[in-house]
Amino acid sequence: MKKLVLRLRDLPPSAWIFFAWLVTLSVLPFLIILAMSFAVRSESGLISWTFTLANYERAFHLVYLKVLAKTIFLSLGATITCLLVGFPVAYYLARATPEKRQMGLMLLFIPFWTNFILRIYGIVSIFGNHGLLNQTIMRLGLTDSPIEILYTRFGIYLGLVYNYLPFLVVPIFSALEKFDLSLREAAMDLGANRWQTFTRVLLPNVREGIAIGSLFVFIPMMGEYVIPDILGGAKEVFLGRVMVEQFFTMQDWPFGSALASVLSMGLMIAVWVRMRFEQRKAGPTSHGLR
Amino acid sequence: MGDQRILKVLLNGMLAIILIGGAGFWFARKSNDSxxxxxxxxxxxxxxxxxxxxxxxxQTGIRVELSFVSSNEELFAKLKAGATGFDLIQPSDYMSRQMIRLGMLRELDHGQLKNLGNLMEDVRSPAWDPGLKYTVPFSWGTTGLVINTAKVPLSPGEIPGWGMLFESPDPKRTSLLDDMxxxxxxxxxxxxxxxxxxxxxxxxxxxxGLRNIRENILMFTSEPRxxxxxxxxxxxxxYSMDALQAAEMKPEFKYFIPREGAVRWADNFAIPTSAKHVAEAYRFLDxxxxAKVASELALKGHFSTQNQPAWDLLPEAEKNNPVLYPxxxxxxxxYYLEDLGDLLVLMNRMWAELKI
Structure with missing residues (x-):
């Protein structure tokens, strides 16, 4: 304890602000949620502070495990798609001239000056059954009935990828920017083909950026509920939606809290394991050739 | 050490901003109130x-500040979280019951409501508030079907049933409410x-049954308009109010109470115990x-009034509308929805299972 106090004192003021921010807006709310997850929903829709594990028992019911599995499946798929689309973009930006780079980054982020909900409805007006795309191809006589893109699983994918792509491009971009291109030339000179250069030289050096970027998009995707609602027609269950429903329509805060705690703790454990794994691997070879 | 001085300046600055802002806010509110x-x-x-x-x-010199909620549960959560700014709230049937049980509503002094006698006989003692001790019934409506009759022709005089949703003649253009x-x-x-x-x-x-038809419908949405x-x-x-508002824009939209029956809902006005302007709330309720005000509100809002003289004032077409006054x-x-108690846990799980 004494040690902790001393260490806090050593922190610069800027860190203090961050620390206060973290405690009041992250740690404290999480602890409240955690406490509520062990409470009982009283008949009247309030919380009664009696200790119970029943909420967790419910949360681990097969149905909710399936919900979790489906959410992971969809989010993981969208994250991988983001990677496949985002990596070349990041690569191009990292190699481009400063002017082009600035232009590219700006183009990537301009849509984010618009409100999130508006952007989602923008997608509806383009890809909807009466949207721009379907009207165009129907006018051209390519098809009689509109192609169903929205209100399907694909609609959710599209929305997730569109909305989260920039958050994945930026960390990869900054990793690629630091990458020394002469290493690539050296590998080629030493007889590696393009594929080998890519997998053995380039990828290991930007692994950290890829990992951080993937987490940046995967974690919020798991809690997403607006995109599945509007673009998926609310036909596919998402864990985020189930949680929100517990709070705002079912009046079951303790159960909602239990679901939220399971998700947060699961993600924390996953991140922690990864960090341990990275630490063990980190060594003198981490920045060289493998 | 330099860091510490900066910190002090920062903290003092923040404190000053909070104090000045707070004082300003307090004065603004005070002058507003008086x-x-x-x-x-x-x-x-x-x-x-x-x-x-x-x-x-x-009429009264009282300025109304209006705010909105989108669900009963949201209203409940707001009040429970300590929102004290509301003088009049509008809980539905089941939520009125819950709030009465929890002592969240102020007992009404019927002496201050001289127009209370305008209410129809059959709403004087609803199941959620026998004797209207806490609530003033305002409106009711149903949850049914809205059909674009230009695209889905019906035979004249036909009253469609719920099969319109579950064996839809136009499946990929059909939606269900996103409400368990x-x-x-x-x-x-x-x-x-x-x-x-x-x-x-x-x-x-x-x-x-619902799982079977899930892929046939286009979407679940509570905003179909x-x-x-x-x-x-x-x-x-x-919901009938939304549907009839849509029908007002385009006459080919028709709202139906399905022939098998439907859910009925009612919205009431009530004064929460935390209300600060109780006298004003009574004046608004009255x-x-x-009759005239209630009649105008019912006509514009497309709901069924519970007020007898207001009903008398309505145009014949409105009075004879079978979906408003069946x-x-x-x-x-x-049917009014009842509180299902513990069964909600099961239903909640089923609702998730429906969409897996």
Whole structure:
């Protein structure tokens, strides 16, 4: 304890602000949620502070495990798609001239000056059954009935990828920017083909950026509920939606809290394991050739 | 050490900002309060048009500040989280019961409501508030079907049933409400049961039925109006108020109470115990109980009034609208949703399972 106090004192003021921010807006709310997850929903829709594990028992019911599995499946798929689309973009930006780079980054982020909900409805007006795309191809006589893109699983994918792509491009971009291109030339000179250069030289050096970027998009995707609602027609269950429903329509805060705690703790454990794994691997070879 | 000085300056600065801001806010509120009597109402959207509020202000000098909620549960959560700014709230049937049970509503002094006698006989003692000790019934409506009759032709005089949703003639243009109780109720009524079915076996069958049709419908949505307007939907499960407002824009949209029966809902006004402007709240309650005002509100809001002289003032077309003022036989097939208690845990799980 004494040690902790001393260490806090050593922190610069800027860190203090961050620390206060973290405690009041992250740690404290999480602890409240955690406490509520062990409470009982009283008949009247309030919380009664009696200790119970029943909420967790419910949360681990097969149905909710399936919900979790489906959410992971969809989010993981969208994250991988983001990677496949985002990596070349990041690569191009990292190699481009400063002017082009600035232009590219700006183009990537301009849509984010618009409100999130508006952007989602923008997608509806383009890809909807009466949207721009379907009207165009129907006018051209390519098809009689509109192609169903929205209100399907694909609609959710599209929305997730569109909305989260920039958050994945930026960390990869900054990793690629630091990458020394002469290493690539050296590998080629030493007889590696393009594929080998890519997998053995380039990828290991930007692994950290890829990992951080993937987490940046995967974690919020798991809690997403607006995109599945509007673009998926609310036909596919998402864990985020189930949680929100517990709070705002079912009046079951303790159960909602239990679901939220399971998700947060699961993600924390996953991140922690990864960090341990990275630490063990980190060594003198981490920045060289493998 | 330099860091510490910066920190001190920063903290003092922040403290000063908070103090000045707080003082400013306090003065602003105070001057606001003393200048003019206010009434803070938390209501559903589309219920209280601005001209009626202006009329109230002209009559009484009381300025109304209106805010909205989108669900009963949201209203409940706001009050429970300590929102004390509301003087008048608008809970529905089941939420009125819950709030009364929890002592969240102020007992009404009927002596201050001289227009209370305007209420129809059959709403003087609703199940959720016998004797109207806490609530003033305001409106009621149903949850049924809205159909674009230009795209889905019906034979003249035909009253469609819930099969319109579950065996839809236009499946990819059909939507269900994104509401657990309403969706289960629709299927239960279609299968010949009632919305308050408690039999597990029956509920399992209902879930199976819903799972079968999930892929046939286009979407679950509680806001079907925008999709109807663009013809993305031609058949929707909808609340009567929303549906009739859509029908007002386009006459080919028709709202029906399905022939098998439907869910009935009612919205009431009540004064929360935390209200600060109680006298003003009474004046407003009495104002909307006035025959002329109640009649205008019902006509504009497309709901069924509970006010006898207000009904008398309505145009004949409105009085004879069978979806607003159904005959006794239809009324007998309308059900209020009851609190299902522990069964909600099961239903909640089924709702998730439906969409897996």
């Amino acid at each position: 200048a003019q009597p206010v009434l803070r109402i938390c209501a559903w959207s589309n219920y209280l048009p601005q001209n009626v509020l202006t009329q109230f202000q002209k 109780r309403e969706v289960f109720s629709a299927m239960l009524i279609w299968k010949g049961s009632t919305p308050n079915e408690r039999n597990h076996q029956k509920l399992e069958e209902t879930l199976a 925008q999709y109807l307007a663009r013809s993305e939907l031609n058949i929707s499960h909808a 104002f909307i109980l006035d 005959d006794q036989a239809t009324k007998a097939r309308l």
